[in-house]
Amino acid sequence: MGFVQIIEYTTSDIDSMRAVGDAWERATEGKNKVQRRVITADRDQPGRYFTIVFFDSFEAAMENSGLPETKALSARMAELADGPARFYNLDVVDERD
Numbered sequence: 001m002g003f004v005q006i007i008e009y010t011t012s013d014i015d016s017m018r019a020v021g022d023a024w025e026r027a028t029e030g031k032n033k034v035q036r037r038v039i040t041a042d043r044d045q046p047g048r049y050f051t052i053v054f055f056d057s058f059e060a061a062m063e064n065s066g067l068p069e070t071k072a073l074s075a076r077m078a079e080l081a082d083g084p085a086r087f088y089n090l091d092v093v094d095e096r097d
Helices: 014-027 058-065 068-080
Strands: 003-010 036-041 048-055 086-091
Touching: 003 058, 014 036, 014 048, 014 068, 048 058, 058 086
Parallel strands: none
Antiparallel strands: 003 048, 003 086, 036 048
């Protein structure tokens, strides 16, 4: 089955954070391993966000993490965040539509 990474962070500039992600997608088109990306905002805690990234496998996620553009993305996102991000690395054990 697949692999999901959830990145939890706070930022007062979500528009810039989204723009950085969009630029990364353009720069890695055809070589990134992301199947789907969802950005969510916490209704109960303004400024708190979760980016949920779907991959075919853990190995695909690690290959994606090794891209130079991904390293640059992480550094830029850290600059825009209001503190350190928290990462959740999850193996999919059941999936239904």
